[in-house]
Amino acid sequence: xxxxxxxxxxxxxxxxxxxxxxxxxxxxxxxxxxxxxxxxxxxxxxxxxxxxxxxxxxxxxxxxxxxxxxxxxxxxxxxxxxxxxxxxxxxxxxxxxxxxxxxxxxxxxxxxxxxxxxxxxxxxxxxxxxxxxxxxxxxxxxxxxxxxxxxxxxxxxxxxxxxxxxxxxxxxxxxxxxxxxxxxxxxxxxxxxxxxxxxxxxxxxxxxxxxxxxxxxxxxxxxxxxxxxxxxxxxxxxxxxxxxxxxxxxxxxxxxxxxxxxxx
DNA sequence: TTTAAGTGCTGCGACACAAG
DNA sequence: CTTGTGTCGCAGCACTTAAA
Numbered sequence: 001x002x003x004x005x006x007x008x009x010x011x012x013x014x015x016x017x018x019x020x021x022x023x024x025x026x027x028x029x030x031x032x033x034x035x036x037x038x039x040x041x042x043x044x045x046x047x048x049x050x051x052x053x054x055x056x057x058x059x060x061x062x063x064x065x066x067x068x069x070x071x072x073x074x075x076x077x078x079x080x081x082x083x084x085x086x087x088x089x090x091x092x093x094x095x096x097x098x099x100x101x102x103x104x105x106x107x108x109x110x111x112x113x114x115x116x117x118x119x120x121x122x123x124x125x126x127x128x129x130x131x132x133x134x135x136x137x138x139x140x141x142x143x144x145x146x147x148x149x150x151x152x153x154x155x156x157x158x159x160x161x162x163x164x165x166x167x168x169x170x171x172x173x174x175x176x177x178x179x180x181x182x183x184x185x186x187x188x189x190x191x192x193x194x195x196x197x198x199x200x201x202x203x204x205x206x207x208x209x210x211x212x213x214x215x216x217x218x219x220x221x222x223x224x225x226x227x228x229x230x231x232x233x234x235x236x237x238x239x240x241x242x243x244x245x246x247x248x249x250x251x252x253x254x255x256x257x258x259x260x261x262x263x264x
Numbered sequence: 265t266t267t268a269a270g271t272g273c274t275g276c277g278a279c280a281c282a283a284g
Numbered sequence: 285c286t287t288g289t290g291t292c293g294c295a296g297c298a299c300t301t302a303a304a
Contacts, residue, residue, distance in 0.1 A: 131295080132295060187295070
């Protein structure tokens with residue numbers, strides 16, 4: 001068992017090795033003051049990661065400066081579009097498969113799972129699964145795009161570790177912040193809000209983020225700040241208009257593919 | 265009266281795990 | 285090794301109540 005954990009050693013390892021190392025160190029963290037047992041591991045991971053995060057961010061930022069910096073808008077644009085293009089391609093493939101799957105279900109209709117299947121409404125049943133699936137998958141896309149920034153750490157991508165209630169860790173105003181990243185301001189449904197507050201409140205500098213400044217807030221807490229859209233992306237030195245444009249192209253491409261499949 | 269906030273309900277996909 | 289099942293996190297919508 002190593003005695004201390006520093007960013008420099010972590011950076012030389014594979015994701016899997018990082019995970020093991022962090023797991024081992026997490027065992028030593030005291031959690032007796034955390035009431036909710038379900039959040040014990042989340043608290044441990046938070047502690048470990050916040051201890052190495054400052055150096056980790058410094059490294060990422062230095063590395064970014066050395067290479068082709070994302071501060072260059074054309075480079076940033078290139079990085080974003082590679083994500084959105086890939087997303088569109090993958091999703092359209094999924095769309096085709098989903099249409100076929102739904103056709104098969106409607107032909108045999110063994111056990112209808114919802115009203116649309118029961119009634120053989122092919123386009124409606126597909127629309128239902130398409131919008132839901134699209135929303136969910138895009139949630140991950142925002143994380144991937146944000147991860148382009150050296151001011152961001154996604155624990156899952158970087159360490160292979162999921163922290164309950166934490167999607168993203170970011171460095172801004174000289175602080176390491178633990179946050180949830182959602183699509184819209186109103187993404188969280190009523191019953192999910194108290195849980196989100198609870199999960200965030202055990203970490204230092206919690207933050208609630210909506211990737212887009214759309215809808216109305218459903219998250220409201222006196223101690224946990226919230227930010228949306230451009231304000232967020234600027235904090236991690238990314239250009240909001242660039243992102244919006246690439247996402248617009250992506251969704252229009254997907255929309256077109258959906259229309260064509262529906263017309264068949 | 266209109267607007268905002270709070271709550272409960274729904275379905276889909278990813279994942280873990282057990283049963284076959 | 286495959287298949288079924290349960291849990292969790294993702295999303296949107298309807299409704300009620302309180303505030304402006």
